[in-house]
Amino acid sequence: MTLPAHLLDALASAAVREGIADAVYTHLPTPIGTLLVVQGQRGILRVGFPEEPEDRLLAQVAAGVGPRIVASDRELAATRDALSAYFEGDDETPALPVDLALVRSPFRRSALETLRAEIHAGDVVTYGKLADRLGRPRAARAVGSACATNPVPIVVPCHRVVPGSGGVGSYAGGPDRKRALLALEARTR
Amino acid sequence: MSTVALPPFWSLVEAHGDELLVHARRMAGDAHGEDVLQDALLRALRAYPSLRHADHLRAWLYRVTTTTALDHHRARKREVLTDEPPAPATEPEHYDDAFESIIRVLPDTAQTALRLRFVEDLDYDGIARRLGCSVVAARQRVSTAIRTLRNQGIAA
Numbered sequence: 299m300t301l302p303a304h305l306l307d308a309l310a311s312a313a314v315r316e317g318i319a320d321a322v323y324t325h326l327p328t329p330i331g332t333l334l335v336v337q338g339q340r341g342i343l344r345v346g347f348p349e350e351p352e353d354r355l356l357a358q359v360a361a362g363v364g365p366r367i368v369a370s371d372r373e374l375a376a377t378r379d380a381l382s383a384y385f386e387g388d389d390e391t392p393a394l395p396v397d398l399a400l401v402r403s404p405f406r407r408s409a410l411e412t413l414r415a416e417i418h419a420g421d422v423v424t425y426g427k428l429a430d431r432l433g434r435p436r437a438a439r440a441v442g443s444a445c446a447t448n449p450v451p452i453v454v455p456c457h458r459v460v461p462g463s464g465g466v467g468s469y470a471g472g473p474d475r476k477r478a479l480l481a482l483e484a485r486t487r
Numbered sequence: 488m489s490t491v492a493l494p495p496f497w498s499l500v501e502a503h504g505d506e507l508l509v510h511a512r513r514m515a516g517d518a519h520g521e522d523v524l525q526d527a528l529l530r531a532l533r534a535y536p537s538l539r540h541a542d543h544l545r546a547w548l549y550r551v552t553t554t555t556a557l558d559h560h561r562a563r564k565r566e567v568l569t570d571e572p573p574a575p576a577t578e579p580e581h582y583d584d585a586f587e588s589i590i591r592v593l594p595d596t597a598q599t600a601l602r603l604r605f606v607e608d609l610d611y612d613g614i615a616r617r618l619g620c621s622v623v624a625a626r627q628r629v630s631t632a633i634r635t636l637r638n639q640g641i642a643a
Contacts, residue, residue, distance in 0.1 A: 301524075313532055356498065360492075365493035365494065
């Protein structure tokens with residue numbers, strides 16, 4: 299696309315100002331690859347790794363919160379700064395509002411909320427222990443599904459959930475990224 | 488929220504933005520093309536969730552751009568020539584109504600050509616087949632109709 303950047307910026311900003319943008323997205327280069335960050339009116343809805351097809355990801359957001367989706371680096375400047383500070387080790391967890399609107403299952407939602415509220419940078423928890431905290435000690439597998447389908451990785455820190463049998467376990471962005479995030483947080487702490 | 492599965496709006500902007508800017512410049516002139524397109528896309532975004540289906544979105548964006556260009560012509564003319572207060576800033580509920588009211592001033596053949604192009608979203612081959620004329624003639628009918636509208640917009 300070759301439309302002038304000032305036209306696109308002005309259009310996206312006008313949409314946000316009018317409150318008619320269902321979501322705004324931006325591409326953010328980080329040490330673990332360029333992330334696609336999608337923010338709704340209440341908080342971050344979706345963080346995508348580079349391997350995820352962008353059209354499918356944005357269609358998923360459109361189906362969840364509405365199709366009025368625009369791109370703007372400028373409108374998401376604060377979010378970009380907070381995430382960049384996290385990756386530079388200046389900030390333990392990006393203190394950004396999150397909107398779990400794309401998570402339909404109440405159990406998965408509460409698992410992700412608990413994870414975000416209680417498991418801090420530098421700590422890890424096993425799938426079983428997180429299930430215990432949720433009062434569902436036999437639901438380790440379901441906690442695993444909640445993490446595997448977390449729409450907001452990094453900001454909701456599913457990388458801090460590891461198997462009881464050792465190792466880092468699996469991760470939507472691949473185990474190498476999970477190791478990199480845990481190493482970053484061990485240093486930041 | 489919309490009940491039909493509409494694609495993310497920005498994917499339409501990315502897919503059709505360039506040709507819409509060409510259309511906006513053709514309708515409004517080089518000096519105003521970008522302003523017209525920015526306003527047209529904002530109007531389209533406002534109306535987007537109320538669309539009842541996801542067909543012919545490109546043609547719909549052309550219609551919104553056409554009506555926006557003519558509105559801008561009228562607004563500019565008012566500024567230059569009179570103290571007439573601007574018309575109330577109501578957004579037409581359906582752009583098809585606005586489009587129809589704008590092309591009403593044209594001869595029937597020209598109206599048909601524009602509908603085939605911007606409502607049915609046909610290419611010039613398709614328009615030629617429907618009108619039983621050559622592709623060159625189809626292209627000519629559409630561009631003559633647009634030119635007439637543009638002149639009418641300025642002179643209105």
